[in-house]
Amino acid sequence: MKRIENKGTGSLKKATLEKEFKHIQTAHCENGATTSLLRYHGLDFMTEPLAFGLGSGIFYIHIPFLQVNNGPAISYRSMPGWIFSRTCKSLGVKVTRKKFGNNEAAAKAYLDQKIKEGVPVGCQVGVFNLPYFPPEYRFHFNAHNLIVWGKENGNYLISDPVMETVTSLSEEDMIRVRFAKGPLAPKGHVYFPENVKPVSKEVIQKGIIKGIKRSARDMLHIPGNIAGVDGIKYTANHIRKWREKLGPRKAGLYLGQVVRMQEEIGTGGGGFRFLYAAFLEEAHAYIPNDELLSISQDFTKVGDLWRASAVQMGRIYKGRINNEQADFVTCADMLLEIADLEKQAFLKLKKLDLD
Amino acid sequence: MKKEELPQDESALKAMTRELLYVKDKEGKYTTGLSTGWEVKKAALDNAWDDIKERVEAARLAVKNGEKSPVYYFMELRLMDFPVLSGYTGFWTFNIKRHLKPAVFKNLSEKKLAVYAKAFDIKVEELKNFKG
Numbered sequence: 001m002k003r004i005e006n007k008g009t010g011s012l013k014k015a016t017l018e019k020e021f022k023h024i025q026t027a028h029c030e031n032g033a034t035t036s037l038l039r040y041h042g043l044d045f046m047t048e049p050l051a052f053g054l055g056s057g058i059f060y061i062h063i064p065f066l067q068v069n070n071g072p073a074i075s076y077r078s079m080p081g082w083i084f085s086r087t088c089k090s091l092g093v094k095v096t097r098k099k100f101g102n103n104e105a106a107a108k109a110y111l112d113q114k115i116k117e118g119v120p121v122g123c124q125v126g127v128f129n130l131p132y133f134p135p136e137y138r139f140h141f142n143a144h145n146l147i148v149w150g151k152e153n154g155n156y157l158i159s160d161p162v163m164e165t166v167t168s169l170s171e172e173d174m175i176r177v178r179f180a181k182g183p184l185a186p187k188g189h190v191y192f193p194e195n196v197k198p199v200s201k202e203v204i205q206k207g208i209i210k211g212i213k214r215s216a217r218d219m220l221h222i223p224g225n226i227a228g229v230d231g232i233k234y235t236a237n238h239i240r241k242w243r244e245k246l247g248p249r250k251a252g253l254y255l256g257q258v259v260r261m262q263e264e265i266g267t268g269g270g271g272f273r274f275l276y277a278a279f280l281e282e283a284h285a286y287i288p289n290d291e292l293l294s295i296s297q298d299f300t301k302v303g304d305l306w307r308a309s310a311v312q313m314g315r316i317y318k319g320r321i322n323n324e325q326a327d328f329v330t331c332a333d334m335l336l337e338i339a340d341l342e343k344q345a346f347l348k349l350k351k352l353d354l355d
Numbered sequence: 356m357k358k359e360e361l362p363q364d365e366s367a368l369k370a371m372t373r374e375l376l377y378v379k380d381k382e383g384k385y386t387t388g389l390s391t392g393w394e395v396k397k398a399a400l401d402n403a404w405d406d407i408k409e410r411v412e413a414a415r416l417a418v419k420n421g422e423k424s425p426v427y428y429f430m431e432l433r434l435m436d437f438p439v440l441s442g443y444t445g446f447w448t449f450n451i452k453r454h455l456k457p458a459v460f461k462n463l464s465e466k467k468l469a470v471y472a473k474a475f476d477i478k479v480e481e482l483k484n485f486k487g
Contacts (some may be wrong), residue, residue, distance in 0.1 A: 025372075025375050026375060027374070027375045027376060027377060049377070049385070060418065069403065069434070069436075070406070070410075070436075071403075080358035106361075128434070132371060133371060134367045134368060134369075134370045134371050136400060136404060137367060137368070137371075138434075139434055140434060140435065140439045156462065162372065162374065162375070163371065163372040164389070165372070165373045181439065181442030181443040182435075182438055182439035182440075182441075182442035182443070183438050183439070187441055215470070238393055240370075252402065253402060253406055254402065255360075255399075256398070256400075256402045256403055257398045257399070257400030259395060259396055259405070260396055260399050260400060260403070263395070263396045264396060264400075265368060265374040266374075267378040268358070268375070268376055268377045269356060269377060269378070273378035274376065274378070274385075275377050275379070277385065278385035279375045281384065281385050282385075296385075300379065304356060307356060310391065310395050310396070312396075313395075313399075314395035314398055314399070316395075317398065317399060317402055318398050322401075331439070331470055
């Protein structure tokens with residue numbers, strides 16, 4: 001694989017692009033694609049925490065009866081695609097999205113045309129065949145996002161938001177990752193903002209308020225017991241039963257999956273909770289209500305507790321089979337404490353008068 | 356998490372990138388930091404891979420003992436579950452489950468075998484001749 005060396009947020013200028021494209025490394029791929037694309041179109045205030053907050057990215061869900069990679073299906077964020085859509089909508093930015101079913105030729109022609117026109121394009125891809133990912137990270141996960149910003153010698157120039165540097169993909173690899181199959185199959189999905197106009201401070205403020213209120217509503221009032229703060233309790237109650245139900249070894253593997261969903265590359269640490277705390281701190285610069293700072297501290301504490309629960313879970317699965325029921329109870333209790341703290345924090349956000 | 360507490364453990368990410376995390380600086384403000392990895396999640400990933408290797412080995416033995424067809428082995432080898440393999444082949448899960456039986460697999464058409472081979476990224480011969 002050819003890698004173009006360009007450290008950090010280095011500027012890249014291609015003859016085909018109107019302006020230089022800046023690669024920005026972020027914790028999470030969709031935040032990153034959102035941030036980079038909007039900044040390219042002149043919205044210089046855009047940052048990853050802001051995209052995450054405007055798009056109400058913070059969430060929790062534990063989907064029952066569904067297995068992902070032979071473990072529990074847990075997510076700490078909202079549905080793939082929603083962060084970009086909601087953030088753009090709240091800023092009055094029009095989004096163009098295109099999917100191509102099984103038509104690989106049409107998908108390739110469209111992408112090539114956009115690049116020719118000088119439009120950096122967000123691409124949804126599967127990571128199983130993504131050559132620059134280490135083999136250990138290549139699972140059938142189909143909601144990764146990257147930006148294609150040019151083409152050189154038949155290779156696509158790629159800005160993958162989770163990476164420090166830009167990279168590239170051959171035409172063949174590009175088709176494979178864009179047409180990965182299975183759940184959340186991308187079907188060649190591409191997206192980009194259009195007609196981006198300057199955004200006033202008032203619009204950003206309104207977007208922040210809307211994003212916060214929507215997150216509070218989703219985390220506190222979503223129906224059922226598997227999502228929002230109730231979802232965290234749901235997981236806690238399952239953890240209590242895992243060892244007896246699955247045996248020590250498999251129960252340990254399940255905990256490992258929880259930790260990976262929470263801490264793996266893309267989360268910013270603590271299951272996106274640090275990222276949300278950073279957003280609330282940044283929101284304070286737009287809406288100088290000091291409560292935002294104090295609630296940001298609450299989320300930092302929650303993030304730290306999520307990390308602490310990961311350490312506790314790690315003690316169990318590192319021992320493989322020498323674990324005890326009491327260890328699982330400790331984990332479950334930690335999650336209950338987290339659920340309670342998140343509930344308090346979101347209640348404060350819900351009641352917060354920001355207008 | 357404070358920036359100076361950001362773990363810098365070795366992990367599989369080494370070949371690709373350092374990852375970005377949100378941490379507090381000395382003034383208590385949010386900033387970002389780069390990490391090479393964290394042993395807590397590395398252990399989780401290592402365990403997951405140990406489990407995958409055991410599953411693949413168990414699948415190999417199942418094929419060898421005539422309990423399962425090669426489809427089962429390559430499915431495990433490629434980390435696929437039924438929804439993923441169904442996506443790649445266009446076959447219903449119900450039918451894939453049948454194709455895992457050696458007796459059914461034996462009579463699969465060349466066309467279907469080719470679809471499986473493509474999904475597994477192998478040659479048809481490899482699929483047909485896999486004995487475990």
